[in-house]
Amino acid sequence: MGKKFVYFRCHHCGYCCTDVVCCPTPYDVIQIVKATKLHPKKFITFFKEGEIAGIYKSDPTWLKIGKERYMMALKRTRKGCYFRDPVRKVCRIYEHRPLLCRLFPFKLHQKRSGEVSSFSLHKDVGCPKNRDGVVKVDELTKLWELERENQEDYKNLVAYFNSKKEERRPFDFVELFVVVVNNKKKK
Ligand code: SF4
Numbered sequence: 765m766g767k768k769f770v771y772f773r774c775h776h777c778g779y780c781c782t783d784v785v786c787c788p789t790p791y792d793v794i795q796i797v798k799a800t801k802l803h804p805k806k807f808i809t810f811f812k813e814g815e816i817a818g819i820y821k822s823d824p825t826w827l828k829i830g831k832e833r834y835m836m837a838l839k840r841t842r843k844g845c846y847f848r849d850p851v852r853k854v855c856r857i858y859e860h861r862p863l864l865c866r867l868f869p870f871k872l873h874q875k876r877s878g879e880v881s882s883f884s885l886h887k888d889v890g891c892p893k894n895r896d897g898v899v900k901v902d903e904l905t906k907l908w909e910l911e912r913e914n915q916e917d918y919k920n921l922v923a924y925f926n927s928k929k930e931e932r933r934p935f936d937f938v939e940l941f942v943v944v945v946n947n948k949k950k951k
């Protein structure tokens with residue numbers, strides 16, 4: 765039985781919201797739309813290969829359109845993630861932020877069977893890793909399991925999108941899982 769707690773508290777230094785590109789799953793996008801009522805075009809962008817670092821060429825969530833590949837991500841401003849409040853320096857959707865944001869900077873350790881063994885703090889990320897808080901491993905495990913299921917659904921949806929032969933734009937992918945309503949008033 766691994767440890768039950770990880771000692772950590774986020775001090776909202778902003779590193780992960782300014783220096784790291786957040787790639788949400790469709791589940792995360794749906795949660796944000798439900799909570800904010802924002803049109804996904806307001807906060808979703810698609811990076812071409814070469815415009816985003818740290819994602820393997822073999823990652824199954826690349827959208828393939830013609831010869832290009834696109835990765836769905838949260839939009840960025842010059843000051844970081846679209847959702848980071850530049851004045852208060854906090855996440856404007858903290859309660860509804862993507863699972864990847866919730867799992868940062870925790871590192872998963874697995875048993876041979878694939879079961880969660882424990883979590884620690886990633887050594888090689890820029891987070892200051894303040895240890896003055898307590899996070900339950902049970903809660904991290906639930907988040908990680910949900911993220912794993914969501915990634916599986918994401919992968920399957922991308923495979924379906926990539927199998928289509930007709931002309932498509934990257935944003936058509938979002939329309940597979942969010943019903944985009946045109947709210948323009950009739951003149
Ligand atoms: S969604 Fe919030 S927590 Fe996640 S990167 Fe953006 S500002 Fe940071």
Ligand code: SF4
Pocket residue numbers: 773774775776777778779780781868869890891892893894
């Ligand atoms: S880098 Fe660490 S301390 Fe800073 S905002 Fe992200 S999780 Fe919090």
